[in-house]
Amino acid sequence: MPVKMQPTSVIKANLGIEPNGKVQKFFTSECAKAMDKYVPKNGGILRKYKIEENYIVYSQLYARYQYYGIREDGTHKVKNYTTPGTGPYWDRRMVSVDLPNIIARVQNKFGGK
DSSP states (O other), rough: OOOOOHHHHHHHHHHTTTEEEEEEEEHHHHHHHHHHGGSSSTTTTGGGOOOHHHHHHEEEEEEHHHTSSTTTTSOOOOOOOOSSTOOHHHHHHHHHHHHHHHHHHHHHHTTOO
């Protein structure tokens, strides 16, 4: 006998993992917190961010320059990140180091597997 399943959009909504759902919000928030230690600090203003739906926005004027390590026009490469352990592509560094712990926290909070 065939089994009729709910559409994936309904399943995701029930689990809270649709964009801007409770699981997505918690996951994005945890990622932002974990990423903080990889974002160049100097004066600390670059580490200010806001969460918009399911992504993190660093809106300081020089955030793009710091993130890519080079100006958009290809000039002025960042030669030194003053805070140890920080550097360009801080989201990738966070994913490679912290993602398993973040996933475990999400699973613990929402009882998922």
